[in-house]
Amino acid sequence: MHETGLVRDLVQKVAHAAQEARAESVSDVHVWMGVLAPISEAHFREHFEEEARGTPVAGAVLHVESSDDIQNENAQHVMLKRFCLRLPDKKRHT
Numbered sequence: 001m002h003e004t005g006l007v008r009d010l011v012q013k014v015a016h017a018a019q020e021a022r023a024e025s026v027s028d029v030h031v032w033m034g035v036l037a038p039i040s041e042a043h044f045r046e047h048f049e050e051e052a053r054g055t056p057v058a059g060a061v062l063h064v065e066s067s068d069d070i071q072n073e074n075a076q077h078v079m080l081k082r083f084c085l086r087l088p089d090k091k092r093h094t
C-alpha cells in the first residue's frame with residue numbers, strides 16, 4: 001500500500017470527528033510514528049498537507065512524535081494520538 005492511503009485515512013478520521021463536533025476547524029493534530037513506519041516524517045507532512053486541503057483539517061499544526069524503539073509493538077505504524085478542535089462556542093472576544 002502506498003502511504004497515501006495511510007495519511008488519507010488519518011486525515012479523514014480527524015475531519016469526520018471535526019464535522020461531527022461541528023468544529024470550525026482543527027488546530028492541532030498529534031501523531032506517533034514508529035521507527036519502522038513505511039513513510040518518513042517529512043514525507044508524511046507533505047501528504048498530510050495535501051490530504052487536509054479542502055477539509056476542516058487544513059491549516060492544522062501537525063505534531064509528530066517519532067519513536068526509535070524497534071521493540072515497540074506499533075513500530076511499523078503511524079498512529080493518531082489526539083487532535084484539538086476549534087469549536088464555535090469556545091470563541092472569546094475580549
Ligand SMILES: [Zn+2]
Nearest residue numbers: 003004043047
Ligand atoms: Zn508518497
